[in-house]
Amino acid sequence: MISDLALIIFIVAILSLIVFFIWSRRVTKKRMLLHKLFVGVGISYIAWIIPIIIMRFVPTDNRYLIYLLDCAVQPGGAFCSPLFACMAVTFVTGEEKLSKWLKAVFILPVVSILVVWTNPLHHLYYRNFSVIRSEIEFGPYVLVTGLGNYLFLLVPIIYMIRFGVKNKNPLYWRQAAMFIISAVVPLIVSVYSTFGNDEAVSIATTPLSFMVTLVFNGIAIFQLHMLDITPIATEHILNAISDSYLVLSDSGVIVKYNRSFGEMFGKIYGIQENRNILECVQYEDKLQKNPFYNLVAALESSRQGDGHVSYEQAITLDMDGELIKKCFVVDVSPLQINGQISGFVALFKDITQLRDSMKKLQLSQERMMEQERFVFLGQMIGGLAHNLKTPIMSISGCVSAAEALVDECEESIGDADVTEDDFREIYQEMRGWFGKIRESSSYMSDIITAIKGQATNIVTDEKVTFTIDEMLKRSVLLMRHELLNSRCNLKIDYDKTEEISLEGDINNLVQVVGNLLSNAIYAQKEKGGGEIEISVFLDEQKLNILVKDRGTGINERVLPKLFKMMVTSKGTQGTGLGLYFSNIVIRGKFNGQMWGENRADGGSIFGISIPREIVHVRKELIVEGEK
Numbered sequence: 001m002i003s004d005l006a007l008i009i010f011i012v013a014i015l016s017l018i019v020f021f022i023w024s025r026r027v028t029k030k031r032m033l034l035h036k037l038f039v040g041v042g043i044s045y046i047a048w049i050i051p052i053i054i055m056r057f058v059p060t061d062n063r064y065l066i067y068l069l070d071c072a073v074q075p076g077g078a079f080c081s082p083l084f085a086c087m088a089v090t091f092v093t094g095e096e097k098l099s100k101w102l103k104a105v106f107i108l109p110v111v112s113i114l115v116v117w118t119n120p121l122h123h124l125y126y127r128n129f130s131v132i133r134s135e136i137e138f139g140p141y142v143l144v145t146g147l148g149n150y151l152f153l154l155v156p157i158i159y160m161i162r163f164g165v166k167n168k169n170p171l172y173w174r175q176a177a178m179f180i181i182s183a184v185v186p187l188i189v190s191v192y193s194t195f196g197n198d199e200a201v202s203i204a205t206t207p208l209s210f211m212v213t214l215v216f217n218g219i220a221i222f223q224l225h226m227l228d229i230t231p232i233a234t235e236h237i238l239n240a241i242s243d244s245y246l247v248l249s250d251s252g253v254i255v256k257y258n259r260s261f262g263e264m265f266g267k268i269y270g271i272q273e274n275r276n277i278l279e280c281v282q283y284e285d286k287l288q289k290n291p292f293y294n295l296v297a298a299l300e301s302s303r304q305g306d307g308h309v310s311y312e313q314a315i316t317l318d319m320d321g322e323l324i325k326k327c328f329v330v331d332v333s334p335l336q337i338n339g340q341i342s343g344f345v346a347l348f349k350d351i352t353q354l355r356d357s358m359k360k361l362q363l364s365q366e367r368m369m370e371q372e373r374f375v376f377l378g379q380m381i382g383g384l385a386h387n388l389k390t391p392i393m394s395i396s397g398c399v400s401a402a403e404a405l406v407d408e409c410e411e412s413i414g415d416a417d418v419t420e421d422d423f424r425e426i427y428q429e430m431r432g433w434f435g436k437i438r439e440s441s442s443y444m445s446d447i448i449t450a451i452k453g454q455a456t457n458i459v460t461d462e463k464v465t466f467t468i469d470e471m472l473k474r475s476v477l478l479m480r481h482e483l484l485n486s487r488c489n490l491k492i493d494y495d496k497t498e499e500i501s502l503e504g505d506i507n508n509l510v511q512v513v514g515n516l517l518s519n520a521i522y523a524q525k526e527k528g529g530g531e532i533e534i535s536v537f538l539d540e541q542k543l544n545i546l547v548k549d550r551g552t553g554i555n556e557r558v559l560p561k562l563f564k565m566m567v568t569s570k571g572t573q574g575t576g577l578g579l580y581f582s583n584i585v586i587r588g589k590f591n592g593q594m595w596g597e598n599r600a601d602g603g604s605i606f607g608i609s610i611p612r613e614i615v616h617v618r619k620e621l622i623v624e625g626e627k
Helices: 004-027 033-055 063-093 100-117 141-167 170-195 205-222 229-240 259-269 277-281 292-305 352-412 420-457 468-485 506-523 577-590
Strands: 126-128 244-249 254-257 309-319 322-337 340-350 464-467 488-494 499-504 530-538 542-548 593-598 604-611 615-618
Touching: 004 033, 004 205, 033 063, 033 205, 063 100, 063 141, 063 170, 063 205, 100 141, 141 170, 170 205, 244 259, 254 259, 259 309, 277 292, 292 309, 292 322, 292 340, 322 352, 352 420, 464 468, 468 488, 468 499, 468 506, 468 530, 488 506, 499 506, 499 577, 506 530, 506 542, 506 577, 506 604, 577 593, 577 604
Parallel strands: 488 530
Antiparallel strands: 244 254, 244 340, 309 322, 322 340, 464 499, 499 615, 530 542, 542 604, 593 604
């Protein structure tokens, strides 16, 4: 029978298991397979030791009642070992459902229970039952149950040793050690209890040995989180995401990977758990080197630098006979336990769709930018035709006048009435006409130079240092015809004692200012013209270029959308491209920003703000006319 000490141990074990079950139920709302199996072991253990505790209080001469209690002991004792074996296999494989062959292990305990309960009919388990150890005579079936239980305890030991050797991770080794110890102790005790002749061995000896199993598994639960739901839940989440991840030990052994990684790389590159990544590197496809060459190098860099490593990887994959190129950002991070690197996590982020979307967006923006530039250039060419018409007509008139003077000189040759002073007067008049020709030619040259710069800007992007004064002159020159036709007067408020220069493409800024002037002219169209003001000034943080008009103002529905999307208040006469891409140019080329607002006394203000970091200022210039 059992001793007082064993009785106390059993009672404490039952109470501890009950407390654990209540705590586990509160903490873990949804139990996974590993939790259920551990609970199953605990319930079987309680069912095993309760009849043994009752035996302590039954008289030894009541042989019939003790036999019934021994039959009640069998269900708990028969299921403990198979459940423990299933728990070990589930921990190593990570399965969430019992496979068919694991379910088959429960056939033996069920048969054993039936054999014990019907023993009086066939005596296969007991040939002679007695409460005295030396008087018990076992039947042949005891060898079947004994070998079965030994096998159920040997399987976890083999699984855990194999698992620990392959992974070589301190955490995994500690977890494996907990399982091995919790299996070895009851295995030795069971063998000794079955085949030993020691009178000290009682019916409580084997259940007491299984206390080691519960204690060491408890350590794994509370200290090593072996049965914690968090890793299992995390694995569910990681299997659901589209990005691929790979977990490796510190020696490069593949510990785990999610479903996405397996589908993407598993079959093609022979990725398998418990296989070293170097074995996968030996494979090369026909188009390029195996992508895991770079991964191995990144692992080594992460190990040496003890930090995060990130790089881009283009991979051509054979998807159902079709070669598909994919782009990944690979992040490699070390896993540290107690300050030492115990493994690595490699995350493969698929950016193929993002890259394609970015390319399409970039191409779309470039096409719309070109469209806006061509519209702007078309406006300038129209203005060019009008601007060149006046100087060409002037040159034509000057040439005709000069020709008339030449004819007059020829006719005056030999005429006694024409004096030398008359010839000098004719020559002076001719020089006057030639001066007007040069003035008109210079004006045409300036216009052509400005137009050429804008035309060149359609296909090139030139960075030069230019002054605000130069930019304003080009903008005014290009918009001169529109300003005259719309009867708009342009006022420039700019302190010329400061020479402000920028580095960038002057044509980009000329186009943006031209767009703002064009919008201001259109806004004052209904009023028959008016004054438009360009104001340039510096503050502590930025250079500001403001274009102010006295037009109809900005529509309240359009105002919040300005610069964010292509909107226009011009109806069919506008595309909405101008301000949208002007903002893109200012942000992208000058690291600045644009804004717009309505004036309190009517009209609108559009502003360009450029950081002072790229602005150069030179003071104390002599303004023309002051000397």
